[in-house]
Amino acid sequence: MSRQRIRVGKYELGRLVGEGKFSKVKFARNMETGEGVAIKIMERDTLLKQKMVKQIKREISAMNLIKHPNIVRLHEVMASKKRIYIVLEFVMGGDLHDKITHDGRLREDEARKYFQQLITAVDYCHSRGVSHRDLKPENVLLDSYGNLKVSDFGLSALPQQVRRITAPEILQNEWFQKDYIPPKFQEDEDVSLNDIDVVFSDSEEQLVTEIKEIQPVFMNAFELISMLQVLNFGNMFEQHMGLVNQQTRFTSKHPAKEIITKIDEAAGTLGFNVKKRNFKVKLQGANIGRKGRLSVVIELFEVAPSLCMVEVHKAGGDTLEFSEFYEKLSSALKDIIWKSKVNIGEIA
Structure with a gap:
């Protein structure tokens, strides 16, 4: 393996x-x-x-x-x-879209904190001549402390003429100022990129080496610890209010090949096209849903002797359809899912 x-x-x-x-x-x-x-x-x-x-x-x-x-x-x-x-x-804390989807409407003080952090970040971007141009809950991440992190600057550009209210005006707003704590940080030196064009050049001197090594499918302690906040071995999958996250997982004591075979059989029964490569499976729904075809990636890791973790995540399509898919998949796999509780120490 x-x-x-x-x-x-x-x-x-x-x-x-x-x-x-x-x-x-x-x-x-x-x-x-x-x-x-x-x-x-x-x-x-x-x-x-x-x-x-x-x-x-x-x-x-x-x-x-x-x-x-x-x-x-x-x-x-x-x-x-x-x-x-x-x-x-x-x-590692997921995005704001998932939080709202799973937890429902935010409390006003919680929403204010996120809005304060978002506007502070936007104001800073504009002060440096950068407009994000694609702000949406899916591009707003949350760290392990519940702080907001703006991501994905793929559509960014120089700021256009401001019409909706300016960021400085929002910062001075009475509602915004309530319980507002300005961020404290020290700006480090700029990342040295020299010439960005160099990464697209054919110069051998600027290329890093890609090394492939064959090792057992084993998730080391470092990777496992990075997932502790979202792991819940007491349940087959992470669930809240009848929904599952866009990325979720379960454990099994069955052999890895048997788990992959069972997933293949279950997915085929549910009408999904299946592509397998080693211990990774990609599923594509046959029907077009509200956000296109549901696409799911399933990958198997060994976290301890005779204990595998199966990670399931939505690569495309609608989150609610993914939730419904999981319910059917988990029912089909009930014989191989390990339902007992596990201590992290026993795994690491």
């Missing part, structure tokens, strides 16, 4: 945490410091064919200008012969 471990420069790539039309985001570990980061990975050929090079350069330039406690931090940018890597701060 094995899979490939991939190192890019000083980072070891781990599990998939997000997927877009032209990029994937993976959790990674800085092998020098042990720090967890998120790495946005894009194929060079795809960017060139889709004429997205200018957009990516603009995204990198925008993030290089802004260092703020409520904005996802850019660590560095790397390139190999085939791919572009954007190394970002890892934010």
